[in-house]
Amino acid sequence: MRCGQVKFRNGSLEGKATLMKCFVTGGAGFVGSNIVDRLLDDGHEVVCFDDFSTGQRRFLEAAERRGGFGLVRGNIQDADALQTASKGCDTVFHLAANADVRFGPEHPGKDLEQNTVGTFNVLEAMRRNGIARIAFSSTGSVYGESPVIPTPEDAPFPVQTSLYGASKLAGEGLISAYCEAFDMRGWIFRFVSILGERYSHGHVFDFCKSLFQDPSTLRVLGDGTQRKSYLYVKDCVEAIVVAMEKCREKVNILNLGTDEYVKVNDSVRIITNELGVSPFLTYSGGSQGWIGDNPFIFLKCERVRSLGWRPRETIADSIRKTVRYIRDNGWLLEAR
């Protein structure tokens, strides 16, 4: 691991016209590391930039054995480090973020610093280095409590309900304005919650952790009827790749989700079946769920489907794959 400009291990891939030199912020995170692997699979060069505050070095084990991969330990609050590390790249995948959606009155500035100012720093590094393409992981939370469900990209102008959503919306706005002002091109992806390999926080994780510790009982926050929409991480990555290939507007905004949702009780049943346990369920009650529980986010995904993309996994199978991954990677329960 080096700081400063990266030399690629196995030389440059230049010469193949469609190949990219990618700069992936948060590349050691859940979605980020899946993107890194996919980009390497497709023959692109990748510089991963991560501060390992929540990212895991082990998520990069496969990447680090391959050519065309470089790793820089750095924080997106550090504008100089960003500028140095991204030099020579042509496309940014900006995944680094405070992804802890839980309501945080004890540090209300965290989302602003990491998600809004951090995105500004990434854009400034791009502008200074002449990098013209950025993909951004936004969130369905930017729709607040939308009156339209499933929610399309051009839903009525929303009112923000979370600091997380507000900070991501601000990031979207900065990217769009930079695209307009500095002749960049942006792909903004509004995610539902993502599941799959390397998933390491959220309710499936919490349920598994609890069941490994004590398979006899499971406490469910809320009344279990809360609805949740999920997308499998490899379907998410595929959608990003397809959209960046096919959408050529200056600013391209796409919802990413499936056409289904599950109730928390369904999710609990799938998890317990997969683990072969039969816990006694207790409910905290109330429709709100746990602290920081989101309102129902269910996105209309016709725009990305019109590109030919379809999710390959159902939500049920995504949950099963996630549970298996968590079961087979006990170290992750300790790391978090």
Next chain:
Amino acid sequence: MRCGQVKFRNGSLEGKATLMKCFVTGGAGFVGSNIVDRLLDDGHEVVCFDDFSTGQRRFLEAAERRGGFGLVRGNIQDADALQTASKGCDTVFHLAANADVRFGPEHPGKDLEQNTVGTFNVLEAMRRNGIARIAFSSTGSVYGESPVIPTPEDAPFPVQTSLYGASKLAGEGLISAYCEAFDMRGWIFRFVSILGERYSHGHVFDFCKSLFQDPSTLRVLGDGTQRKSYLYVKDCVEAIVVAMEKCREKVNILNLGTDEYVKVNDSVRIITNELGVSPFLTYSGGSQGWIGDNPFIFLKCERVRSLGWRPRETIADSIRKTVRYIRDNGWLLEAR
């Protein structure tokens, strides 16, 4: 002028239940100082917080002669100063901003710092001081290039086209999220351009300045057919007062404008008639207008009209009042 907590000159107005202790950021600016005067007229106490980077001490001459007024020189980048100065207030009017909409590639961080992070600092000062009400000067620029004109508050989710609009949208998002998280109440006003007494930047100002220097010619940027929507500053202030009285949602978002617009050529005719000059007009050509010229912003204002508010001035009369004000306040041409 004192720094630190303010003592009101003529004692407190406490005891009258409906009276407010107001903290006005940017209170020495164009709109801010008009709000200060109106609040004092209505019997409220006012602490004006301004760094005088663009605000004018002379705009506060009347206020400074009155009771219930305090002035603190400070910058909204200074979180501690904000917290100290706003202590004891119950309502914030957050007007301080970088209002220079012109495209600024030489300082792309200015809008973020002053309009987004500055708004965050104001909200943090409120949270720490237990201040629960905030009125915010946003802008019709947050609609980007709306497909719907006139544009209602719940127009399709816009794509940002300017760093200024993006920074104000981010401010809106922060305010909404704070209202949700910390039990505050917000009034967000999306302004068209404002005209009237103390107006000190924008195209009417530039035209007047040019004509005072040389009444024989006037250079018009663009082809003169660009459409502009304006609101008279006292109508704007009246709408803010009415909305804060009548709108009781957690987050109240209101467009502020008139039902008319003018073309730049109409505006030129009104200005030259008012000044009694007949310049030879030259045009730079193109529909875009000057650097940083906005797309046409024309807002649907049914929501604020449903409260009983009506603008008293036409755009033509607003322009005339503005021209007279600039003519009678030559010092302002030097100050800017």
